[in-house]
Amino acid sequence: MTVTAPLVRVEGLRKLFPLNQGLLRPATSFIHAVDGVSFAIAPGKSLALVGESGSGKTTTGKLLVRLLHPTDGQIVMRLNDADVAVTTLKGDRVRAFRRHVQMIFQDPYESLNPRRTIYDTVAEPLYVQGIGNVLDRQERVAELLTLVGLTPPSTFMFRFPHELSGGQRQRVAIARALVINPAFVVADEPTSMLDVSIRASVMQLMQRLAEHLHVTYLYITHDLAVARYMSDRLAVMYLGKIVEMGDTEEVLHHPQHPYTQALLSAVPVPDPGWKRTPIEIKGGVSKPVNPPPRCRFYDRCPLAAKICEDNDHPPLEDKSAGHYVACYRA
Amino acid sequence: MTTNKRQNAPAIIPSELTTLDPQERAQLRKQALWRVRLRLMGQSLHANWRLFTENPIGLIGLSIIVFYGCLALAHPLLMGRVWSPSIYHPVTGFNPLLAHPSPPSAQHWLGTDPFGRDILSQLMYSTSSEFILGMVAALLTVTIGTAIGAIAAYYGGWVDTLFMRLADLVITLPSLVLLIVLSGIFELNLPRLAIIIGILSGFGGTTIIIKSQALTIKVRTYVEAARVAGGSHAHIIMRHIIPNLLPLTFLYMMFTVTDAIFAEAVLSYFGLLNVRMSWGMMIYTTQSTGYLLNMETWWLIVPSGLSITLLCAAFYLVGRAMDEVINPRLRKR
Amino acid sequence: MAETILQVENLTMHYITRAGAVSAVDDVSFTLAEGESLGLVGESGCGKTSVANSLLKLLADNARITGGRILFKGVDFVPLNEAQMRPYRWRNIAMVFQAAMNSLNPVYRVGDQIIEALETHLSPYSFDQARQRVAELFTMVGLDPRLMDQYPHEYSGGMRQRAVIAMALACNPDIIIADEPTTALDVIVQDTLLRQLQTLQARIGMSMIYISHDIAVIAEVSDRIGVMYAGKLVELASAEDIFHQPLHPYTIALMSAFPSVTGPRRALQTLPGEPPDLLHPPDGCRFHPRCPFASNQCREQTPLFQDRGGGHAVACWHPQETRI
Numbered sequence: 001m002t003v004t005a006p007l008v009r010v011e012g013l014r015k016l017f018p019l020n021q022g023l024l025r026p027a028t029s030f031i032h033a034v035d036g037v038s039f040a041i042a043p044g045k046s047l048a049l050v051g052e053s054g055s056g057k058t059t060t061g062k063l064l065v066r067l068l069h070p071t072d073g074q075i076v077m078r079l080n081d082a083d084v085a086v087t088t089l090k091g092d093r094v095r096a097f098r099r100h101v102q103m104i105f106q107d108p109y110e111s112l113n114p115r116r117t118i119y120d121t122v123a124e125p126l127y128v129q130g131i132g133n134v135l136d137r138q139e140r141v142a143e144l145l146t147l148v149g150l151t152p153p154s155t156f157m158f159r160f161p162h163e164l165s166g167g168q169r170q171r172v173a174i175a176r177a178l179v180i181n182p183a184f185v186v187a188d189e190p191t192s193m194l195d196v197s198i199r200a201s202v203m204q205l206m207q208r209l210a211e212h213l214h215v216t217y218l219y220i221t222h223d224l225a226v227a228r229y230m231s232d233r234l235a236v237m238y239l240g241k242i243v244e245m246g247d248t249e250e251v252l253h254h255p256q257h258p259y260t261q262a263l264l265s266a267v268p269v270p271d272p273g274w275k276r277t278p279i280e281i282k283g284g285v286s287k288p289v290n291p292p293p294r295c296r297f298y299d300r301c302p303l304a305a306k307i308c309e310d311n312d313h314p315p316l317e318d319k320s321a322g323h324y325v326a327c328y329r330a
Numbered sequence: 331m332t333t334n335k336r337q338n339a340p341a342i343i344p345s346e347l348t349t350l351d352p353q354e355r356a357q358l359r360k361q362a363l364w365r366v367r368l369r370l371m372g373q374s375l376h377a378n379w380r381l382f383t384e385n386p387i388g389l390i391g392l393s394i395i396v397f398y399g400c401l402a403l404a405h406p407l408l409m410g411r412v413w414s415p416s417i418y419h420p421v422t423g424f425n426p427l428l429a430h431p432s433p434p435s436a437q438h439w440l441g442t443d444p445f446g447r448d449i450l451s452q453l454m455y456s457t458s459s460e461f462i463l464g465m466v467a468a469l470l471t472v473t474i475g476t477a478i479g480a481i482a483a484y485y486g487g488w489v490d491t492l493f494m495r496l497a498d499l500v501i502t503l504p505s506l507v508l509l510i511v512l513s514g515i516f517e518l519n520l521p522r523l524a525i526i527i528g529i530l531s532g533f534g535g536t537t538i539i540i541k542s543q544a545l546t547i548k549v550r551t552y553v554e555a556a557r558v559a560g561g562s563h564a565h566i567i568m569r570h571i572i573p574n575l576l577p578l579t580f581l582y583m584m585f586t587v588t589d590a591i592f593a594e595a596v597l598s599y600f601g602l603l604n605v606r607m608s609w610g611m612m613i614y615t616t617q618s619t620g621y622l623l624n625m626e627t628w629w630l631i632v633p634s635g636l637s638i639t640l641l642c643a644a645f646y647l648v649g650r651a652m653d654e655v656i657n658p659r660l661r662k663r
Numbered sequence: 664m665a666e667t668i669l670q671v672e673n674l675t676m677h678y679i680t681r682a683g684a685v686s687a688v689d690d691v692s693f694t695l696a697e698g699e700s701l702g703l704v705g706e707s708g709c710g711k712t713s714v715a716n717s718l719l720k721l722l723a724d725n726a727r728i729t730g731g732r733i734l735f736k737g738v739d740f741v742p743l744n745e746a747q748m749r750p751y752r753w754r755n756i757a758m759v760f761q762a763a764m765n766s767l768n769p770v771y772r773v774g775d776q777i778i779e780a781l782e783t784h785l786s787p788y789s790f791d792q793a794r795q796r797v798a799e800l801f802t803m804v805g806l807d808p809r810l811m812d813q814y815p816h817e818y819s820g821g822m823r824q825r826a827v828i829a830m831a832l833a834c835n836p837d838i839i840i841a842d843e844p845t846t847a848l849d850v851i852v853q854d855t856l857l858r859q860l861q862t863l864q865a866r867i868g869m870s871m872i873y874i875s876h877d878i879a880v881i882a883e884v885s886d887r888i889g890v891m892y893a894g895k896l897v898e899l900a901s902a903e904d905i906f907h908q909p910l911h912p913y914t915i916a917l918m919s920a921f922p923s924v925t926g927p928r929r930a931l932q933t934l935p936g937e938p939p940d941l942l943h944p945p946d947g948c949r950f951h952p953r954c955p956f957a958s959n960q961c962r963e964q965t966p967l968f969q970d971r972g973g974g975h976a977v978a979c980w981h982p983q984e985t986r987i
Contacts, residue, residue, distance in 0.1 A: 052849035065558050098560035111551040115573045117370065121552075125559035138358050143350045153350075154357055158366050165937050166707075176555065195706035195876065200920040201933035222849065225922035229931065252924060266854035267924050268879035272902035281851060 005078050006040035007184055007216050008064065013037045013073035015059050019289065032288040033059040034070075035240035038316070041233075043078075043183075046210065046217040048231030048248065050224055050263075054287060056240040057220045061186040064218060065103045066094065077101070079183060099129055102177040106189040108169035112161040118145070118172055119157040125180045144175040148205060167198035174206065178213060187230075188220045203229055224267055228252055236260045239288040239296040242316055246323035256319060256330040258303050295328070303329040381655045388651025394644035398637070402457035409451075418448045420455040420607045431627050441629035443612070444619040453633050456608045460641065463524045463594055464587035470528025471536050471586040472579040478533070479540030480571045483548050484563065493537065500534035506596060513602035520605055523597065527590045536582050540575055547574045577656040584649030588642045595638045609634040668837055668870055669695040669718070674731035676710075676717050685941045687713040689894040689949075690731070692968060695838065700864060700871040702885030702902070704878050704917075708938060710894040711874045715840050718872075719756055720748050736837075754784050757831035759824075761843035766827045767815040774801075774811025777830050784834050800829040805859050821852035828860070832867070840872045845880060857883055878921060882906060887974075890914045893939050893949040896968060900975040910971065910982035912954050948980065956981045 015034040018027030034056040041047045049057045062068045064075060066086060075086040079100045089097055102125070105111040112121050122141045126132060132140065138157075145153035148171040161169055170190060177185050187206065191199040203226065210217060219230045227234055228248055235245040236259065244257040255261045262281045281300045288296070295301070295308045307328045308314075316326040382388050409415060417425045423446075425438070430446040432438060440449040482490040505527075512518060512526065547553070548571065556566050597603040598610025601618070605611055612634035613622075621627045676688040688710045695701050703711045716722055718733060720740060733740040735755065740748065760766050768776060777800065778793045788796070798808035804825040815823060824844060831839050841860070845853040861884055864871055875881050881888055882902060889899040890911065898911040909915045919932035936953040939945050948966050951957040960980050968978040 052851065062554075067554055067557060095560040098558060101558075103555070103558045105551040105555060107551060111555050113550075113552040113570055113574070116569070124556060124561065128556070128559050128561040128565055134363055135359065138363065139350065139355060142354055142358055146350060146354075152354060154354055158370060167937065173555075176559070180559075195938075196878065196917055196920050197706060197934040198937070200922070200931040201935075203922075204931060204933055223922075225924040228924055228928065229922050249928075262851055264924065266850045268850075268854070268857075268877065268883050269925060270879040270882045270906065270918065270921050270923070272882050272885075272906055 004042060007043040007078050008041040008218070009074075009076045009078075010040070010064070011038045011074040011076075013060065013063060013075065014071045015056075015063055015068060016071045029290045032240045032291055034063065035288070035291075037073075037237075037240070037242055039235055039242065039245060041184075041216060041218065043216055044210075044214065045232040046219055046230065048219040048221060048227035048234045049237060050221055050227050050234060051237035052222060052263075054239070055237040056288075057237050058188055060237070061103065061188050061218060061220050064184075065101050065186050066097070067103070077184065095129065098125075099180050100183045102180070102182040102185050104170075104173055104177045104185060104187040104190045107193055108166055108173055109161075109193075111173050112169055114161055117158050117160060118150075118164075121161075121172060122175045122179055124176065129180060131180065140179060141175075144179050145172075147178075147209065148172070148175045149201075150175070165198075167194055167202060170194060170202055171205070174202075174209070178209060178215065181213065182215060184216050184218070186218045186220065189222070191226060192221065192223065199226075206230065224252065224264060236263065239286075239291065241296050241313060241326065242324075243297065243326045244324065245316065250323055254323075256323070256325045257297075257327050258301050258330070259297050262302075303327075305329060378655050382651055385651045385654055387647050388654075391644040391647030391651065394640050395648065398457050398641055398644075399461070401454045402461060405451070405454035405458070408454070413448075413451065418451045420447060420452040423447050423451065431621065431630055433627075434629055440633050443615055443630060444621060445615070449612070449629060449633055452607055452612055453609070453637060456612070456634075457637075459520055459605070459608060460591050460594065463520050464590045464645070466521070466524035467527040467531070467590035468583040468586040470525060471531040472583050474529065474532030475536035475540045475582065476572060476575055476579045478537045480544050480567050480575060482537070483541045483544030484567055484571060490541075493533075494541070497534055497537045500530055501538075503530070505530050506593065509593065509597055510600070510602060513597065517604050518597065518602060520594070520603070520608075523594060523603065524590065527586070527593055531586050531589060536586070539582065540578060543578050544571055544575055547571050577652075581649050581652055581656065584645045584652065587645040588649075591638060591642050591645075609638050665696040665698055667694045668697045668736060670732075670734040671714075671718070672732045672734070674714065674717060674733065675729050676713055676722075677727050677729055678723070679725045679727060680942075683942050686944055687726075687894050687941060688717060689944075690968070691891075691894075691896045692731075693889055693896065693899055695870050695872065697837075697870055698864075698868045699887065700861075700873060700885050702873045702875070702881035702888040703891060704875060704881045704888060705891035706876055706938060708893075708941070709891040711891050712842055713894075714891070715758070715842050715872065715874050718840060719752050719758060720745075721752075721758070753780065753831075753836065754834045755836055756838045756840065757834070757836040759827050759831050759839060759841040759844050761846050766830075767823060769815050771814075772812050773815055773818070773826050777811075777826075777833055780830055781833050796833070797829075800832055801826075803832065803863060804829045805855075821848055821856060824848065824856060825859075828863075832863070835867070836869060838870045838872065840874070842874045843876070844873070846875070846877070853880070860884065878917060890917065893944060894941055895949055895978060897950065897979065898975075898977045899968075900973075900977075904973070904975050908975075908984075910975065910977040910984075911950075911979045912956055912981075912983055913950050915983060916953075948978075956983065 013034055014036055016030035017033055019029045019031060021027040037060060039047065049060060051057045059068065063070050070087055077084045077086055084097060086097065119138065119141050122144055123137045126137045126140060141157060142153035145156055150156045150168060150171055164172065190206070191202050194202060207230065209215060217230065219227065221227050231248050233246065234248040234251045235242045236257065237243070238259050244251060244255065244260045251260065252264065255264055280302060293312045295313050298304050298308050301308065311328065314326045314328050316324045319325050409418065415423065417423050425442060425446055428442065428446070430442050431444045432442045434441045438448050438450065440453065442448055443452070478493050482493045509526065553566055553570050556570055594603065594608060595610035595613070598605060598608050599614050599617065601614050603610065613631060616622050616630040621630050672692050674688055674691045678685040678687050691714060693701065703714060705711045717728060720743070728741055731741065735751065767773060774794070774797045777797045781788055781793050781796060797811050801808045801811055806822060806825050806829065810822070818826065845856055848856065857880065873881055873884050885902050887900065888902050888905045889896050890905065890913065891897065892913050898905065898909065898914045905914060906918065909918060916932060916934045920934060922931060934953055939949060939952065945952055947963050948961045951961040954961065958981065966978045966980045968976055970976045971982065
């Protein structure tokens with residue numbers, strides 16, 4: 001472990017979404033989308049957040065870029081050698097914060113405004129932050145388009161999103177996120193909508209840009225194989241909780257939590273000769289509405305025992321050299 | 331981290347990655363951004379026009395509108411050069427040589443009314459005020475509707491509740507009855523009518539439709555991306571929500587024109603509108619002189635009645651055709 | 664070798680658009696044996712779904728089959744009209760679509776929808792018999808029969824997909840075509856569903872055509888695999904051969920672009936460029952603009968789809984000898 005301060009430190013992050021809330025009637029039940037999540041990301045060490053739909057991984061990402069406000073918990077980022085408490089920023093400081101933290105979204109067909117040119121889209125962060133004049137911005141956009149492989153930039157700058165393919169659109173979205181040189185980027189399934197042959201090149205592009213531009217990613221994905229290529233560390237989420245976290249290769253080769261094991265064994269392998277060891281887990285993911293205090297995975301867990309039912313959700317404990325697991329039975 | 335955003339401005343890019351080709355750079359310096367935008371706008375207009383012309387419905391509507399536009403423009407020319415004002419003036423003219431109402435003839439193509447005034451001249455004279463009435467009402471409607479719709483959808487909460495309940499209230503008001511009542515309170519002329527219709531329609535049904543569309547735009551990820559970029563509320567509303575609402579507001583402009591022309595006809599027919607001459611006024615004259623149900627004097631009622639129907643239908647048809655340009659799903663391949 | 668149940672010969676299909684004819688399926692030939700499962704894999708827009716829809720002639724208004732034959736037990740589907748096609752649909756060939764939510768009518772109970780399908784196709788069923796049959800089908804696909812009186816919105820994504828499969832199985836079809844059956848599902852649910860489908864297929868002995876963009880999913884469930892690119896079938900072979908000795912450069916690229924969780928962490932190979940615009944497909948081999956081995960022959964002449972021995976067919980002038 002290095003001694004450098006983490007770029008992002010998250011402590012006890014919670015986000016509850018109220019259900020059945022009325023005008024005057026307070027909500028009685030809540031979806032516990034993110035429920036007590038803590039992690040740290042060192043500069044240059046990208047973290048992948050893996051989970052199924054409903055695990056709270058996207059909500060966590062949106063909390064980090066302040067698209068959502070947490071119910072509880074702390075997010076501290078180390079930006080320009082100063083600690084920034086993200087959750088308590090106000091007014092102009094929020095805008096200044098957004099110069100360092102950006103997000104790449106899943107669906108390249110939804111994340112680009114169909115009525116704005118590629119130039120307008122990529123230059124938007126510069127424009128709203130008041131950086132440079134029109135010519136500076138044009139040059140900067142042209143540079144970025146070159147960087148993400150949309151060359152020559154002059155043929156792309158004044159086109160509209162519908163004239164581009166899915167892969168090209170995602171490159172535009174990447175260019176927009178990187179145009180103001182952010183230190184930290186939340187990438188929410190940026191390749192899941194792309195075809196295999198395009199996906200590999202977008203993944204490579206993101207890796208290359210991370211190295212050259214010193215960007216650290218929080219890479220959100222449901223695909224363990226993609227997470228393996230895009231991250232140094234991996235955190236597995238289940239119903240709002242991190243159940244296992246550690247170095248990516250370590251977690252993938254020595255999974256300890258029964259959920260991680262099930263997830264790994266369910267990944268289809270492109271090899272007809274591959275004989276899997278199926279792990280039986282019951283049912284599908286439920287919605288975390290007012291969950292009981294016991295382990296979130298209890299209902300589906302093949303190892304469930306009395307200790308799991310009687311106690312609260314197990315704490316995330318360091319089992320061996322930075323490999324954290326939240327399970328009583330692992 | 332610094333809050334002063336302009337000071338350390340172009341903290342641009344590590345030099346080893348500045349891979350911009352010098353030729354590209356020179357080209358960028360050459361082309362002015364506003365000129366590129368103008369060209370793009372022209373291209374998109376051209377493309378939409380081609381789609382529009384593929385639809386006969388829109389072309390029929392458009393040719394009717396152009397036809398009436400020509401009538402409106404021709405009237406002052408005819409009055410100045412061809413027609414003698416003492417005979418052909420739409421309000422004060424009178425032809426002493428004929429018994430009135432007289433049927434269509436070479437001198438009076440559409441005949442004369444019971445007061446001896448030329449009907450073609452009345453029809454043409456009124457056309458321009460119908461257009462202006464429709465356009466003013468429509469512009470007002472979409473300006474109010476778009477502004478409120480976008481703001482209510484974007485902010486939600488009590489802003490939304492306030493404007494939507496107001497819209498409910500306006501919708502439940504029977505607008506014709508309201509106009510009749512208003513005509514008793516103060517003098518109702520065409521500009522006032524246009525403003526009232528514009529406000530009623532703008533705060534009422536149009537707002538609700540535009541707001542529901544704005545709600546679907548608000549949840550798009552490009553709006554989230556703009557927020558992450560640091561865009562202010564005003565930036566998001568002006569640059570992202572309203573541009574995507576424009577096609578729909580254009581559509582509702584067309585439909586408001588129809589409503590306004592129709593309302594004018596009804597109010598004039600009841601004699602509640604202070605206007606010198608209009609299509610509705612022409613029907614009112616026929617009715618008040620007792621010729622309304624007289625089939626033999628058809629020329630008194632057909633030109634104005636047909637014009638109201640045709641022009642209302644024309645704007646509606648153009649609206650429908652525009653709907654197909656805007657919504658690719660409605661389009662035939 | 665089992666008997667051939669479906670034979671597709673030189674199938675060619677166009678979409679007529681305002682910009683011109685889009686050559687969505689071009690000269691595609693394959694056979695399906697009884698009890699076999701065939702996978703069709705390719706990227707979006709490669710024509711795999713168009714092939715599936717052509718087989719049942721469930722085509723959009725602007726689609727035209729311009730050539731080839733579709734022989735099901737000796738009957739050619741291509742010249743048949745709607746009324747003549749109808750008895751084959753569902754009874755002989757059933758389809759499972761990707762969007763399970765859209766295949767179920769939200770205002771009817773799930774069980775009733777299957778009963779209705781049963782009554783349309785197999786008339787002599789009493790109500791009790793039909794319910795009996797639905798219960799049986801539900802058990803087969805791993806759903807609790809008590810769920811048949813619930814509405815689709817009360818089901819989870821995986822349960823809906825199971826219900827749609829139950830519906831497809833209702834008339835004991837000879838062939839089931841599954842178009843991206845698990846794409847919208849989470850991995851664990853996908854895994855259980857795929858295994859269940861395999862067990863069912865083995866038990867009932869029907870043939871299956873799986874269509875997916877995910878080569879790993881196809882690998883799990885198919886005996887033979889066809890790889891499609893830009894409207895063409897470029898390679899067709901046993902699953903083993905496709906994965907261990909692919910011949911077509913596109914298949915090789917597809918395989919090496921796929922990140923692996925378990926294997927050694929090798930660098931991902933990327934394929935330059937984008938799939939071609941099918942309004943104006945390139946001359947010669949449609950893959951040549953992206954192919955590292957392209958020669959002048961590839962640019963000028965369309966490669967023939969030829970068997971290279973052992974049922975391994977490929978359409979390429981320069982098949983590669985690789986072992987993965």
